[in-house]
Amino acid sequence: MxxxxxxxxxxxxxxxxxxxxxxxxxxxxxxxxxxxxxxxxxxxxxxxxxxxxxxxxxxxxxxxxxxxxxxxxxxxxxxxxxxxxxxxxxxxxxxxxxxxxxxxxxxxxxxxxxxxxPENLSHFEAMALGTAGFTAAMCLLAMERNGSTPEQGPVLVTGATGGVGSVAVNILAQKGYTVAASTGKADQHDYLRDLGASEILSRDDVSVTDERPRPLLKATWAGAVDTVGGSTLSYLLRTTNLAGNVALCGLVGGHNFNGSVIPFLLRGINLLGIDSVACPMSYRQDIWQRLATDLKPNxxxxxxxxxxxxxxxxxxxxxxxxxxxxxxxxxxx
Ligand code: NDP
Incomplete structure (x- = not known):
């Protein structure tokens, strides 16, 4: 009552x-x-x-x-x-x-x-996921809708110790992806490895801050979940491999980024915007069902x-x- x-x-x-x-x-x-x-x-x-x-x-x-x-x-x-x-x-x-x-x-x-x-999700689990976990799942599903598979190579999760980042690392690793994680927390590498990351990069390694950066850098990532935006997105656009998928959901590193059309034209990369707020109800219910079953982080x-x-x-x-x-x-x- x-x-x-x-x-x-x-x-x-x-x-x-x-x-x-x-x-x-x-x-x-x-x-x-x-x-x-x-x-x-x-x-x-x-x-x-x-x-x-x-x-x-x-x-x-x-x-x-x-x-x-x-x-x-x-x-x-x-x-x-x-x-x-x-x-x-x-x-x-x-x-x-x-x-x-x-x-x-x-x-x-x-x-x-x-x-x-969903029946097999406690309310502790539902809110341990919350908007963060829901968004991480949306990122993975958007990447897979665009053709991502574990066989294509490593995927990078940025802002990896944060809420979205932690769940994304865990879900991607469980789904068989080789996950690299970038973080500003030098003392949390073990945490990220426990979640399933096999490579850890520092925040500075995944950032392009030059005023006139080269349009392409070494093609490294088959895909990415980007919770940071800003100079990290500038880096991802330049280092994503042929036809790779970057799921962009966050802006903790800033909302402007420096980029050109070249990676889209010469590597066919895809930049996938993620909006968890306005996700339609039927898709929302499907995602929660999956978070309670095959996408449930361990x-x-x-x-x-x-x-x-x-x-x-x-x-x-x-x-x-x-x-x-x-x-x-x-x-x-
Ligand atoms: P958290 O604060 O839990 O995680 C963000 C992480 O980003 C931090 O833990 C840190 O991780 C890293 N970080 C923080 N500041 C900076 C910085 N200045 N430069 C680079 N990295 C930084 O936030 P959430 O996980 O809740 O959200 C992450 C982002 O995703 C936010 O921008 C949020 O608004 C957005 N979001 C968007 C949604 C959507 O629908 N599009 C839904 C949910 C979230 P580390 O120390 O490991 O680098």
């Missing part, structure tokens, strides 16, 4: 300042929606970090509850597709962006956003840690500085 109040991490604006704190709110302030869910876990993604700071470019209206992911049980439903007690999850859409998100004991959302959690425990609402402020600082390793789940109770 819906309680009258709920604990939540509320972000408020005061002039130029934006501040997050744990508070208690009346549940009658929950936004409109057909389905009310008691949240078991949410998670912390880079985008959640941006939602908690001034000029992060994510939130327009305050006060706001962040959390772009949520998993839990339905406690009220005005939509026939969902009944009280159903296990459900939500990632993407406007959750935690223009609609109050998962850093609270309850979320209320449109039924059109809600996915029934190292979710090792890459995940649970934090409380009280820990969110500190964790936001860490994720925005690229210091988080793997996935942080947020338990609102």
């Amino acid at each position: 819906l309680k009258e109040t709920m604990r939540a991490y509320l972000v408020s604006q005061d002039g130029e300042e934006v501040k997050g704190e744990v508070t208690t709110l009346p549940t009658d302030q929950l936004p409109a929606g057909e389905v009310t869910i008691e949240v078991e876990y949410s998670s912390l993604n880079y985008k959640d970090g941006l939602a908690c700071i001034p000029k992060g470019g994510i939130v327009r209206t305050y006060p706001h509850i962040p959390g772009i992911d949520a998993a839990g049980r339905v406690i009220e439903s005005q939509d026939a597709s969902f009944k009280v007690g159903d296990r459900v999850l939500i990632t993407g859409y406007d959750l935690g962006v223009s609609h109050w998100g998962g850093y609270a004991e309850y979320v209320r959302v449109p039924a059109a956003w809600v996915v029934k959690t 190292n979710l425990d090792q890459m995940s840690q649970v934090i409380s609402l009280d820990d969110v402020t500190g964790a936001v600082g860490e994720i925005l500085q690229g210091q988080v390793k793997g996935r942080l789940l947020v338990a609102p109770k």
